[in-house]
Amino acid sequence: MRSKISAFGVHAVLTAYTFLAVAPILLVVMNSFKSRAAIFGAPVAPPSAATFSLIGYNKALGAAHVGWLFFNSIVVTLVSMGFVLLLGAMAAWALTEYKFRGSTLLALFLSIGVMVPIRLGSIAILTMMRNAHLNDTLIALILVYVAQGLPLSIFILSEFVEQIPKDLRDAARCDGVPETRIFFEVIAPLLRPAIATVAVFTIVPIWNDLWFPLILTSSDTTHTITLGVQQFLGQYVTDWNAVLAALSLAIVPVVVIYVIFSRQLIRGVTAGAVK
Amino acid sequence: MATLRIDKLNKAYGDVQVLKDIELAISDGEFVVLVGPSGCGKSTLLRMIAGLDGVTSGDIHIGERRVTNLEPSQRKIAMVFQSYALYPHMNVRKNMTFGLKFSGMKQAEMDRRVAEAARMLRLDQLLERRPRELSGGQRQRVAIGRAIVREPDVFLFDEPLSNLDAALRVSTRVEIAKLHRLLGATMVYVTHDQTEAMTLADRIVVMNQGRVAQVGRPLDLYYTPANLFVAGFIGSPAMNFFDARVEKKGPGSVTLSGMAFKPFELAATSFAPAVGAKIKIGVRPEHLGSPTPTGFQLAGAVELVERLGETSYAYIRGGGETQVVAEIRGRDAPSAGQTVILGAPDRELHLFDEAGERIAAA
Numbered sequence: 001m002r003s004k005i006s007a008f009g010v011h012a013v014l015t016a017y018t019f020l021a022v023a024p025i026l027l028v029v030m031n032s033f034k035s036r037a038a039i040f041g042a043p044v045a046p047p048s049a050a051t052f053s054l055i056g057y058n059k060a061l062g063a064a065h066v067g068w069l070f071f072n073s074i075v076v077t078l079v080s081m082g083f084v085l086l087l088g089a090m091a092a093w094a095l096t097e098y099k100f101r102g103s104t105l106l107a108l109f110l111s112i113g114v115m116v117p118i119r120l121g122s123i124a125i126l127t128m129m130r131n132a133h134l135n136d137t138l139i140a141l142i143l144v145y146v147a148q149g150l151p152l153s154i155f156i157l158s159e160f161v162e163q164i165p166k167d168l169r170d171a172a173r174c175d176g177v178p179e180t181r182i183f184f185e186v187i188a189p190l191l192r193p194a195i196a197t198v199a200v201f202t203i204v205p206i207w208n209d210l211w212f213p214l215i216l217t218s219s220d221t222t223h224t225i226t227l228g229v230q231q232f233l234g235q236y237v238t239d240w241n242a243v244l245a246a247l248s249l250a251i252v253p254v255v256v257i258y259v260i261f262s263r264q265l266i267r268g269v270t271a272g273a274v275k
Numbered sequence: 276m277a278t279l280r281i282d283k284l285n286k287a288y289g290d291v292q293v294l295k296d297i298e299l300a301i302s303d304g305e306f307v308v309l310v311g312p313s314g315c316g317k318s319t320l321l322r323m324i325a326g327l328d329g330v331t332s333g334d335i336h337i338g339e340r341r342v343t344n345l346e347p348s349q350r351k352i353a354m355v356f357q358s359y360a361l362y363p364h365m366n367v368r369k370n371m372t373f374g375l376k377f378s379g380m381k382q383a384e385m386d387r388r389v390a391e392a393a394r395m396l397r398l399d400q401l402l403e404r405r406p407r408e409l410s411g412g413q414r415q416r417v418a419i420g421r422a423i424v425r426e427p428d429v430f431l432f433d434e435p436l437s438n439l440d441a442a443l444r445v446s447t448r449v450e451i452a453k454l455h456r457l458l459g460a461t462m463v464y465v466t467h468d469q470t471e472a473m474t475l476a477d478r479i480v481v482m483n484q485g486r487v488a489q490v491g492r493p494l495d496l497y498y499t500p501a502n503l504f505v506a507g508f509i510g511s512p513a514m515n516f517f518d519a520r521v522e523k524k525g526p527g528s529v530t531l532s533g534m535a536f537k538p539f540e541l542a543a544t545s546f547a548p549a550v551g552a553k554i555k556i557g558v559r560p561e562h563l564g565s566p567t568p569t570g571f572q573l574a575g576a577v578e579l580v581e582r583l584g585e586t587s588y589a590y591i592r593g594g595g596e597t598q599v600v601a602e603i604r605g606r607d608a609p610s611a612g613q614t615v616i617l618g619a620p621d622r623e624l625h626l627f628d629e630a631g632e633r634i635a636a637a
Contacts, residue, residue: 167360170327175374175425176348185373189364 025251032056032244039240056241060232060249063242065220069228074253076138076224077206080145084202085195087146088153093183095154096161097169107158113151118144119211126215140216141224145209149202156201160194161187196261207254225250277338277351277428277461278303279324284333286319286485293319295485297333301463301478306455309465310472311482311508317465318433320482324463325354325431337428348377350429353422357434359414361406361421368402371421385424392420395457396450412443419454432464436471448474469509473497481505503631506557512588512600514557514625517573521552529636531556534595536573541621543636548628557625560588563601566618574616575599577609591615 030046031039038051045051060066095107118125125144126135134140164187172182188195213227220228229250232242279301286294294316301307309317322328324335326347335343342350361370371392372385393399396416406414415435422430435451436444452475455462466472472479473493481488481496481504488508489501500506506514522538523530529546532538533556548554558571566572575593587608591599601617609615626634 165358165360167356167358168362170322170325170347171354171356171360171421172362172374173327173347174325174352174354175421176377177374178377181377186362 028244029248029251032241032248036241039244053241056243056245057249059239059242060245065223065228066225066246068221069223069225070249070253072138072222073207073224073226073250076141076145077203077253079138080142080149080206081199081202083142083146084149084153085199088150088198089157089188089191089195090183091150091154092157092161093187096158110151110154113147114155118148122211122215125212129216135216136218136222138217138222141212141222144212144216145206149206153198153202156198157191157194160191164190199261200258203257204254207250278336279429279461279463280334280336281320281324282334282336284320284323284335285331286316286323286328287331293485294323297487299480299487299490301461304459304461306462306464306475306477307480308472308476308478309463309480309482310467310469311488313467315482316485317467317482321354321431321433321463321465324429325352326350327354348374351425351427352429352431353425353427354431354433355415355418355422355435357437359406359418359438361414361417363406366403366405367398367409367417367420370406370417371424374421375424388424388426389420392423395423395454396420411439412447415439415447416450419451423454423458428461430460430462432462434466435464436466436468451475469511473509479509481508483508499633500557500625501633503555503557503627506625506627506633510559512560512602514559515563515597515599517556517558517597518595519554519556521546521548521550521554524550535575535593535597535599536571539569539571541624541636546636547634553629554634555627555631557627558619558623560600560602562619562623563599563617564619566616567620570618570620571624572616572618573597573599574614577611577613577615579611580608582608589615591617 027044031043033047033053033056034051035053035055038045038047038053042051047053091110095103095110129135129140129143134143168186168190169182172186177186208226209224210226210230213222213224217223217227225246229243229246232239232246279299281297281299284294284297285292297320299307309320311317319328323330326342326345326349330343333343334341337350337352347354362373365373368389371389375385375388389402393402396419398413398416398420401409401413401417406417409417415438418435432451436447439447448471451464455475464471464475476493478490479493479496480490483504489496489505491499491501496505496509500509500514503516507516517533517535519531519533519536521529522532524546527544528540528542530538530540531554536556556571573593575591575597577589577591579590581588581590585604587603589601589603589609591601593599599617601615603609626636628634
């Protein structure tokens, strides 16, 4: 009986939280399919036959540079993610596997990156990018995001690397597998669930980031979607249809990536390796 | 196939000396088992032979090659791990060929070796399976197969049977013995299980606290243990030890006395310890039987009897509170509370001096 009550309590809390998390997104998506009058008339009502309108999507997709904005966001996010995962996994492996002079110091240095927000260095980053003639390029954004994502990814991946049985590495060494191939063909495949986790953690802040595109990019061709949407928010008039439609579209890639990785998130690949 | 020679091998982690001056020569095709209690350094020694752990000082030769500082892959060894250490994301065939790829071997040769190993280990039907779809015994066979396809000079086994259940352990043990005969390869095998050691080994290396306690053929260790440690380690249940004192040394005999047994005369023309010296007498439980009037003889109360069927173990409290275990064969085992008189013939007595070294009595 008691366990039933506590199970009910747990589910009540989880349901409430789910509602809290999903409701704003639902609100945005619902309203993106409504006419302007309906958005203001009944904000929480779902679109009906009378209020249904695709005008927002027409406007958002009609704007000449929306394609560019999406392209920029996708390029920046995926390239940054790729580097964060590759370099993060390699660093995690190196820091746990090889003990060299300064390895502890290096690990400490990297953990500072977890604790100190990168935005504190915005001005220094801006100056640095200017001096390197990288301002207003996607490369600048990618560099910043790789730096931002690496510390946490190394931190998480190190934990997972620790859990990989040492015998596997030893077996591969006895087998005559070169060290780089041990990493790429034995260790990395076993890190897949961890890498998926880190990928989700890495992507979301990059995709959603407003700050660095704002200070590091200045032309339409380098803006990301999150920044680009702001153009529909005017000082006097805001085109809510376009804003909501663009935001709804912006959610899609993140959801797609999450769906791709969630299978890996759940799957335990190591089963069967070691009794 | 090759010999393996270890000279003055030392290993230290910081201040902790794990292996001390190990000397060992293994001949071509020999099956040598390293055995000892946990922490004795046997696995470390194996890992050093494999090249997985560095050498603090000393040398390792495989055949005529000095391999002390070579990478594992250059030593022509193959190792089988207790945890099997199969690559979980590769099927059985790939597990076996993964290492070969990097040696630049031709596909045809790889296929031939895999086919041969699969036939030997009855893995033919399992080649396309992943490790997680295999039973423990099958996984261990794959791990052995992965070693075989390398055609190494020396096979190294690190407690390969410890993760298997009792029945499978026996059958896999037999398979390893057959395999050794079939391949005629040099094998070094680490275990803490003395049954494995006794049944598999051509020679056993008993290790204790980082040193070699004794090297010898299984039955030599059983009948003439070189010291107290080996005497107590080999044999199950363990040997009984009795404190004794040299009372008298006459021509052709010595008289020994102690709390637990009746003083007796031992026929010996040469006997090193002086009169008054403290020694230990060891008798295996299976050698305690009907007493002879003049030989070693003890009396005690039976406290507990374990009946295993054909044999029973009697736990006896002898004189001076000495705990004695005796193996009794057949149906007429004593029952608890009974007083028994047991003896052992001279040739089954093991004598050790105060330092724990065997006393040669002849």
